[in-house]
Amino acid sequence: MLKVTSLSKCFGNLSIFDHFDLRVPHRGFTILIGPSGCGKSTLFNVLTGVVPSENGKISWCGETLTNLRKKAAYMQQKDLLLPWFSLMDNALLPAKIAGEDSAKSRGRALSLFKRLGLEGFEGYLPGEISGGMRQRCALVRTLMFERELVLLDEPLSALDAITRRSLQSLLLMLQSDFEKSILMITHDIEEALILADEVLVLSQLPMRILERFTLSGSKLRQLDDPQLIEIKEHVLNILQEELKK
Amino acid sequence: MRRPALFTLLVVFLILAVWELACRGFNVPDFILPTPSQISMVAVFKAALLLPHAGTTAMEVLIGILISLLVAVPLSIVMFAHPSVENAIAPFLVASQAVPVFAIAPLLVIWLGYGIASKVLMAAVIIFFPITVNLLAGFKSCDHEFQMLFRLMGAGFWKTMRLLYWPWALPHFFAGLKVGVSVATIGAVIGEWVGAQQGLGYLMIQANARLNVDVVFAAILWLSVMGLSLWILVGFLEKKVIRWKQA
Numbered sequence: 001m002l003k004v005t006s007l008s009k010c011f012g013n014l015s016i017f018d019h020f021d022l023r024v025p026h027r028g029f030t031i032l033i034g035p036s037g038c039g040k041s042t043l044f045n046v047l048t049g050v051v052p053s054e055n056g057k058i059s060w061c062g063e064t065l066t067n068l069r070k071k072a073a074y075m076q077q078k079d080l081l082l083p084w085f086s087l088m089d090n091a092l093l094p095a096k097i098a099g100e101d102s103a104k105s106r107g108r109a110l111s112l113f114k115r116l117g118l119e120g121f122e123g124y125l126p127g128e129i130s131g132g133m134r135q136r137c138a139l140v141r142t143l144m145f146e147r148e149l150v151l152l153d154e155p156l157s158a159l160d161a162i163t164r165r166s167l168q169s170l171l172l173m174l175q176s177d178f179e180k181s182i183l184m185i186t187h188d189i190e191e192a193l194i195l196a197d198e199v200l201v202l203s204q205l206p207m208r209i210l211e212r213f214t215l216s217g218s219k220l221r222q223l224d225d226p227q228l229i230e231i232k233e234h235v236l237n238i239l240q241e242e243l244k245k
Numbered sequence: 246m247r248r249p250a251l252f253t254l255l256v257v258f259l260i261l262a263v264w265e266l267a268c269r270g271f272n273v274p275d276f277i278l279p280t281p282s283q284i285s286m287v288a289v290f291k292a293a294l295l296l297p298h299a300g301t302t303a304m305e306v307l308i309g310i311l312i313s314l315l316v317a318v319p320l321s322i323v324m325f326a327h328p329s330v331e332n333a334i335a336p337f338l339v340a341s342q343a344v345p346v347f348a349i350a351p352l353l354v355i356w357l358g359y360g361i362a363s364k365v366l367m368a369a370v371i372i373f374f375p376i377t378v379n380l381l382a383g384f385k386s387c388d389h390e391f392q393m394l395f396r397l398m399g400a401g402f403w404k405t406m407r408l409l410y411w412p413w414a415l416p417h418f419f420a421g422l423k424v425g426v427s428v429a430t431i432g433a434v435i436g437e438w439v440g441a442q443q444g445l446g447y448l449m450i451q452a453n454a455r456l457n458v459d460v461v462f463a464a465i466l467w468l469s470v471m472g473l474s475l476w477i478l479v480g481f482l483e484k485k486v487i488r489w490k491q492a
Contacts, residue, residue, distance in 0.1 A: 050393055069397060080394050084412045084489040096408070097400045125489050145398075 001026050002068075002149055002181065007056030009039070009046050015206040016042045020056070022183075022200075022209075024149070029175050029182045031192040033235065034202025035242050040185045043207070044153050048074050060149065073145035077154040079138040081126040088113075088122040091140045105144070112140045115177075116170060132163035139170060143178060150174060152184040156191065168195060172219050189235050193228050194220050201235055204242050211238060279459040288463040294448075295460075299467045301443040305361050305433040306471065309368025310426060317373050317421075321380035325410070326402060331381070342374050346435050354440040364436035364444065371432035372425035379421025383414025416490065419483040426475040430468050 002024040009016045016039040024030045032040050045051045047058065049067030057064060060071045081090045088109060089096075095105035113119050116136045126134050135155065142150060152171070156164045172195060174180045186192055192199045199213045213231055215221070221228060261281045267273070268280040275283065288295065324331035350367060357363040387410055395405045437446025445464045452460035484491070 048397055050396065069399070074394075074397055076390065076394075078390060080391055082391070082409065082412070084487075093408070094398050097395070097398045097404055127489060 001061060002183065003057075003059045004047070005057040005059075007043075007046065007058070008054040009042060009051070010054060017205075017207040020207065020209075024181055024183045025197070026061075027175060027179055027181050029172075029184070029195060029197045031184045031186055031196035031199050032202055033186060033189060033192050033199060033239075034207065035204055035239060036187070038202050038204055039207035040202065041153055044074065044151055044185065047151065048072065068149065068151070071147055072149040072151050073142045073147040074151045075138055075142040075153070075155050077157055079126070079131075079134040081134055081137060081141075083126050086123050086125060087118065087129070087137045087140075090126065090137060091144055093141060094144045109140060109144060112143055115173075116140055130163075131159055132167065135159060135163075135167060136170065139167075139174075143174070148179075148181055150180045150182050152182060154185055154187065157187065164191075168220060171195060189232050190223055192235075193223065193232060199231075199235070201238050204245055210242070211235075276456040276458050279462055283459050284462040284466060287459045288466045291460065291463065295445075295463060295467055298443060298445045298448040298464070299471065301361065302364075302430065302433050302437065302445045302468070303471055305364040305436070305444065306368050306426075306429045306475070308361070308365045309429055309432065310372055310475075312365065312369040313373035313376060313425065314422075316369070317376040317380065321377050321384065322406065324377075324381055325384040338374060338377065341370065346371060346432055350435050350439040353436065359440050359442055363439075364433045364441065364446075367432035367436040368429045369432070372429050375424040375428075376418065376421040379417045379424075380414055383417025384410050386417070387413045415487050416483075419479060419487070423476055423479050423483075426479055427472050429475070430472050434468065 002022070004020065004022040006019045006021065008018045008020070010018075020043070022030075032043075034040055042051065046053045047068050049069045058068060059065060060068060065071065081087070082093070085093070088106070091109045091112070092102070092105055095102065095109075110122070113122055116139060118133060118136055118140065121129060121133065126137070129137075135158075138155075155171070156167050159167065168191065171182070171184075175182055184195070193215065196215055199215065200209050201211045201213075202208070203210050211234075213235075215228075215231075217225075223229070223232075265280050265282060268278055279287075320334070324334060346367060349370070350363075353363040353366055357366060391409055391413075392405070395409055400408070433444065434446035434449070437444035438450055441447040445468055449461050449464045452458075452464070
């Protein structure tokens with residue numbers, strides 16, 4: 001389980017979050033939703049050690065850590081595929097940098113290409129394929145990290161509705177088939193309600209958790225469920241109130 | 246043939262036609278301005294005279310390019326890795342370009358002699374600057390998010406250089422190299438003007454003294470062909486190396 005306790009971050013006099021607490025259960029799918037600029041991405045940057053925190057404690061499965069760099073895989077909004085490498089070479093990047101056995105890594109990448117519907121495209125350059133396929137390749141690269149925890153920062157926001165829907169299923173596959181614990185940021189309330197086990201609604205700066213919703217039932221959930229509609233309306237109201245502040 | 250290439254040929258043809266007709270129409274003497282047809286004849290039929298000189302100049306330019314690459318690439322990497330080195334060296338780099346090559350050519354001839362060494366160095370001094378500046382700008386332009394991704398993957402400086410910074414900076418590198426090779430002949434020819442025993446610059450000075458203006462123009466034509474060939478060669482290499490740009 002990921003446990004974040006009393007985490008604080010400020011830039012100069014501006015407090016981004018102060019004594020922020022967070023839990024992501026083992027093999028859970030937790031989604032953070034909040035207004036733009038509320039500090040969600042900064043939280044991920046602190047968790048991954050890109051920027052240091054002022055204080056607080058981060059622990060993964062009981063082990064206290066400075067950051068999650070060695071425990072979590074991180075996928076961002078942009079696919080960040082290197083245009084000069086083929087899809088296969090992009091997927092193998094974590095292994096190349098770690099100096100792992102290339103034949104073994106290639107075998108693993110090939111099986112991931114197959115599972116994520118990219119079989120036959122291994123030799124293509126990122127500029128030769130669609131945005132959805134690029135994002136799937138980025139997902140393969142994220143899985144190549146072989147980390148139990150996956151941090152996703154709006155991974156589907158740049159995609160069209162149909163591609164997004166198919167990739168949502170793949171994100172669920174991360175949780176169910178690959179047994180990952182997932183912490184994801186999104187602006188899309190419906191996406192959160194479809195995918196998450198727990199949705200945390202965040203405030204404006206300094207960021208804090210305003211409300212948490214625990215969701216049950218099989219996924220992908222159908223949005224015509226009256227309970228989900230009610231939660232959606234409620235979350236929208238909370239966010240609108242926040243924006244008025 | 247593609248339309249832009251056809252247009253270029255048409256413009257060249259028009260300029261040459263106007264030049265030819267003006268020379269003939271106004272009876273301009275050969276020792277003032279020879280006609281393009283006369284220059285072409287000299288360039289082709291006096292190839293036995295021109296080629297050895299062209300070969301010397303080409304060798305000076307090519308070795309100059311090689312030396313400038315051997316200095317510019319490592320220096321750009323060091324300056325990128327250590328901004329303090331860049332701050333320390335940048336004034337000298339700018340100063341090296343602010344001083345006219347004519348001013349340093351006599352000194353280089355005194356120091357390195359009348360052989361090709363002084364001309365090679367002159368060419369290298371001219372080429373080195375655009376390559377260094379462009380390559381450094383290329384490294385610096387690398388997207389912050391990609392750099393962050395590499396940091397998260399635990400990549401050190403040299404792995405990041407090999408897999409990210411260098412390929413990222415390649416278009417900048419080739420832009421600098423194109424500028425460099427197209428002006429490289431300037432350095433070599435100025436060096437030859439100041440003191441040499443062979444080379445197109447040397448031939449131009451000799452021919453000019455004898456009022457063989459057609460030979461001077463033929464030498465200029467060979468220099469232009471040399472510069473253009475290098476520029477096309479670099480463009481070809483660029484297309485081969487940066488194939489992903491066309492994807």
